[in-house]
Amino acid sequence: MDEDVVLRRRGYIMGVSLGEGSYAKVKSAYSERLKINVAIKIIDRKKVPNDFLEKFLPQELRILTILNHGSVIKTYEIFETIQGKIYIVMELGAQGDLLEFIKTRGALQEDDARKKFHQLSSAIKYCHDLDIVHRDLKCENLLLDKDFNIKLSDFGFSKCCSRDNNGRVTLSKTFCGSAAYAAPEVLQGIPYQPKVYDIWSLGVILYIMVCGSMPYDDSNIKRMLRFQKEHRVNFPHCKHLTRECKDLIYRILQPDVDQRLHIDQILRHCWLQPKMQDLSSAATSEGECSQRAEPSWMPKPGYDKKSTTKLEPQKETPPKEQSETNLEEHTMQVAKQLDVLGISTQ
Structure with missing residues (x-):
């Protein structure tokens, strides 16, 4: 049965197409029952x-x-037809996604970024407290409502974490999501802590919010991994970011998973505290801020300032179970997966 007919019978008037992902397409519709516009994700089991x-x-x-x-x-x-199509009726992100917003308007001012990042971090804390991990955090999956508030979406690669006999979250071996937002331990094929993986992606998103570009150039996965593991984070001088903002990004993009911030530490960081908005960037006594004598995000000698890259939509990498392997072998595997998707790794 035609999709328009199926939806019409359930009280939805089909609108325009909003996009198409690896395994689903999304269309807008008007709900006669709810009296609002909605988004409908359609998944065909046969495909x-x-x-x-x-x-x-x-x-x-x-x-x-x-x-x-x-x-x-x-x-x-959520409903399914006898033809094997699953329909997920969701809230509509009326203002589109964050990637298009930034590509159109440029990097956000810190006050706006602070508000949006706090909304996102609160959503991630809510999920993590329920032992739910997203594993595909990226700007395309952050929708904006009519008032430009952040709405986390697309839980296609999410999972409920399992725990061992000691109550610890078990490690994951599945590589999924987008390489440009993936933590170094994931790209290396090392069994990883899924909540800590989400945190890294948050750091990439915050960098994009305030800089208007990607923190790492993912056109060469091997080189990107080297920069990530050396904890290189380069900030454009023209953006004039505050010390606190740089500090938060630097501490989230921490290659050592034991030192990477947890979601509660992010929410307590001084940059995210509302009372910091009107204070000088030199005042770092409130909240959790690094007390290093020198800016820890400064480029190291020989640092390639072209390591960052422009914003482009990131294609999802098909999920794949990974066993622990060496860096050279795994980067080749990742490169092959990205080549299939038409993403250059040279």
């Missing part, structure tokens, strides 16, 4: 890989029924 169908899709549907947070896209209804 998705078995591993996604058996593992990722059930996780996504389960998680969508759990989530209820002001900065997470609401799910109004």
